[in-house]
Amino acid sequence: MTGRIVLLGATGYTGRLVAHELAAHGARPVLAARSRDRLDDLEREVRAVSPGAKVETAVADVEEPRTVRALVGRGDVLVSTVGPFTRRGGPAVRAAVDAGAVYLDSTGEPAFIREVFETYGPRARESDAALLTAFGYDWVPGNVAGTLALREAGDAATRLSVGYFGSGGVSASAGTRTTAASALVDPSYAWRDGRLRTERIGARVVTFDVGRRRVHGISAGGTEPFTLPRLAPGLRDVDVVIGTASPAARLVPSGTALLSRALRAPAVGERLRQVVESRSGGPSGAGPDAAARAASRSHVLAVARDAAGAVLARVRLDGPDPYDLTARFLATGATWAARDGVRGTGALGPVEAFGLGGLLELVQRAGVVVHRA
Numbered sequence: 001m002t003g004r005i006v007l008l009g010a011t012g013y014t015g016r017l018v019a020h021e022l023a024a025h026g027a028r029p030v031l032a033a034r035s036r037d038r039l040d041d042l043e044r045e046v047r048a049v050s051p052g053a054k055v056e057t058a059v060a061d062v063e064e065p066r067t068v069r070a071l072v073g074r075g076d077v078l079v080s081t082v083g084p085f086t087r088r089g090g091p092a093v094r095a096a097v098d099a100g101a102v103y104l105d106s107t108g109e110p111a112f113i114r115e116v117f118e119t120y121g122p123r124a125r126e127s128d129a130a131l132l133t134a135f136g137y138d139w140v141p142g143n144v145a146g147t148l149a150l151r152e153a154g155d156a157a158t159r160l161s162v163g164y165f166g167s168g169g170v171s172a173s174a175g176t177r178t179t180a181a182s183a184l185v186d187p188s189y190a191w192r193d194g195r196l197r198t199e200r201i202g203a204r205v206v207t208f209d210v211g212r213r214r215v216h217g218i219s220a221g222g223t224e225p226f227t228l229p230r231l232a233p234g235l236r237d238v239d240v241v242i243g244t245a246s247p248a249a250r251l252v253p254s255g256t257a258l259l260s261r262a263l264r265a266p267a268v269g270e271r272l273r274q275v276v277e278s279r280s281g282g283p284s285g286a287g288p289d290a291a292a293r294a295a296s297r298s299h300v301l302a303v304a305r306d307a308a309g310a311v312l313a314r315v316r317l318d319g320p321d322p323y324d325l326t327a328r329f330l331a332t333g334a335t336w337a338a339r340d341g342v343r344g345t346g347a348l349g350p351v352e353a354f355g356l357g358g359l360l361e362l363v364q365r366a367g368v369v370v371h372r373a
Helices: 013-024 036-049 065-069 090-099 110-127 140-156 174-184 224-231 249-263 266-278 290-295 322-340 350-365
Strands: 005-008 030-033 056-059 077-080 102-105 130-132 159-167 188-192 195-199 205-210 213-219 237-244 297-305 311-319 369-372
Touching: 005 013, 005 322, 013 036, 013 322, 030 036, 036 056, 065 090, 077 090, 077 322, 090 102, 090 110, 090 130, 102 322, 110 130, 110 188, 110 224, 130 322, 130 350, 140 159, 140 224, 140 297, 140 311, 140 322, 140 350, 140 369, 159 205, 159 213, 159 224, 188 224, 205 237, 205 297, 224 237, 224 350, 322 350, 350 369
Parallel strands: 005 030, 005 077, 030 056, 077 102, 102 130, 159 237
Antiparallel strands: 159 297, 188 195, 188 237, 205 213, 213 237, 297 311, 311 369
């Protein structure tokens, strides 16, 4: 390998899964986190599960950005699982930009994704850094399914809908609940009428036909509004939604509209954010166990349409639990980036970074099955 792989946030729930995947890949990661004791525990755990694994550890804290910057140099790969990213993600991405490194993270937060593309992306091009934000279940599969659907549909495609759905009792870690709560109170966006427009999460409800069922999803940002129009300039609208089985889905736009108005009041907004985040989390590092993850499945559907709304192409991806996918995507992406680099600099989409063929291989290695219909 030409560059080191540094995993920041290694002792958190997602971080531990990524650490084990990196060891299984034969990588030699530097595992970084705030607590020396928890790092020592994780190192012993990784060596017990993967005998012969070669790992290093380093203490670093995003509250002390210089400790994060000291982790990476030019040509290294920095993987961050430290969230909520809108509050804690800045030091890692800035360190990667300053160092001229490759950066990947596990965020799903629209506000942070937008900051990476619009603020850090131009700086990264100047320093020859490459930023691959949201390189997990949020939002790699939709980029794959969307690109495949658009290629099959051809130039007539002007509208794309991407839906993320779960089955088998998908549960969330404490960190994911906190991050999701944070995202609810931040502005989101969508690709509308050929340009990026600011809108709140849950502003729209989109309906998909899945087999004989009709399922609903609420709008959720994603990286697809940034990445797919660059690959298909004729796209006028891109919807990215998270599926819900709740019969109250149609009420979400009204509820998020009320929340948005409340947040605009200076005395209310920050206090409401603190309350939402404090009540959504749980013990640090807590999350679904291996049995729960084995029982859950992920499904991503992309539908391309023409200007009149006629369906031109459908692509569905079925895979394992979202957390396992995130860990496998990040570990494989980091290993490949350390070995071969990526295609380009700045803020990149996953297809731009690895090419469609490479990304298909990456997701299929992670257990994803692609269906074209």
